[in-house]
Amino acid sequence: MRVLLHYDYEHTARPSGGLDVVSCPEEDDERFAKLLPEAEVLWHVLRPVTAADLDRAPNLRLIQKLGTGVNTIGLDAAEERGIAVANMPGTNAQAVAEAALLLMLAALRRVVTFDARTRAGRGWPADRALVGGELSGRTVGLLGGGQIAGLLRGMLEAIGATVLYTSRRPRPEDPSWRPLDDLLRASDVVSVHIPLTAETHHLLDRERLALLPPGAIVVNTARGAVIDESALVEALSSGRLGGAGLDVFEREPVPASNPLAALDNVVVMPHVAWLTRETWDRYFDVAEENCRRLAAGEELLHRVR
Template sequence: MVTAAPRVLFHFAPTDVLRARLEPRLDGLDVRWCAEHDEERFAALLPETDALWHVLRPITAADLARAPRLGLIQKLGSGVNTIDLDRARAAGIAVANMPGANAPAVAEAALTLMLAALRRVVPLDAATRRGAGWPIDTTLPERVGEIGGRTVGLVGHGAIARRLEAPLVALGAAVVWHSPSGSAADPGWRPLDALLAESDIVSLHLPLTASTERLIDARRLALMRPGAVLVNTSRGGVVDEPALVEALRTRLGAAGLDVFAAEPIDPANPLLGLDNVVALPHVAWLTAETMDRCVDIAADNTRRLASGEPLRNLVP
């Protein structure tokens, strides 16, 4: 139990506008903000921190060793692969996440990436800006298409994937899905390899674990239909990136990627040299509305830490 106002290290540097929006949600908490790239400030704040609100910068054993008061690492999101969970457990530090808090934003971002990839938005935008958009490229009908009439395969079937189903169906897509917890008795469920072979668009919604690392490898990419689109808003490590580069050069139509195996991505990464790739810097989750939801959940759990109440969404 924390006796004074719990000291929070929020590993995020908001603008003045966003901070003013969030501060009314922080009543009773002593919040210190820190940009993820500001290692000096982060190290200085850790020793007096009771609750760390974690975004993306990995939390290591060395970080935890500098935080003797730390009682809670609150992930703003669901994936906890960026936290040294073994060390946190050994130190008696609770880790909690917030499944579903970013689902509306990530589902919309996945749909955006599907549409951008199918309609070649990035190269067409670039061509228009450099004055090369006209006369109309009459080869476009061979290279662009609609979601309607296509089969979309969702790999993973948590809150994000389930939220994505309704707009896909409304646009005329057939939706199939795979999750290890599903079975042939569930409507729309497919074994993973069958889903990959059946789908025109494959969208990944998986945590990064030992069992999902490079799950989408060269063999599985070869199962996908020629011209198919791969969208990844989960974790970059779920995909074998060199194999994806080769597939995009030879068989696949396009990819929409919000995440990469190493982040920030090296500008020399060959994925960024392909005009059939739409790339975002791991921001599918990042909207003002998501921040509202995440801060409400994080603040509630931190107050629970201070009062000795059970924490919500503890990670085993």
């Protein structure tokens, strides 16, 4: 079975698996177009899969998302062509939860500014405006009640933070659950862990960001468009918010002209919260199993369409 891994990463197929895996960097559109016609399975990461791509792939039977979010896949186009789509919820949860914690700490402790000053030979003494803060004793609000949020909650509570969360399904019986607006008003740090849908697009807009306490920190390791970036830039530039830790953006790859990249109270990463060797191992375990199931005519794991 010919598998196209659409990422610059090496995969050694198990001899018994019957898989012929070829990789292609996401930015190499020419190579991608050449490899698509022979692909039976596409292992997809982030570069959007469009209807035009699928038109070049007459043999494609499965788009396997390596991760959870399928907003980068043309689901209707895949369904029209009889191409199955599956994801793998939870496989990157540990890595993303740890990255969210990393971004919180980095924003609170002004790591971007201190890193730049230290590299420039002027790291000491630190001026009083750069005194950082601790997570212990702060209230952290989690947007989402899934596996990533659950893992992160345990980490935060071990540090000494108070954790609140909100979710699409109300859970009034849980004292840590809050409606969204109430959660924002109570949170010194808010962290996003929800998918991007029509309902969640710009969920954190200007009005909702204004509900956060002065000096609050915003962290996003989910999808960029859940936050209105222009409103976030305004709140950070004015000093209304204390900082942000961002792994995802409305436009990706992130252009150098993005104003968030110019703010020294913002820590940025290029959508790599999931990117660990352990995550890749879990990805390949699920992806290979679904290829086996596809070949055997069995029900796929975590089929989306």
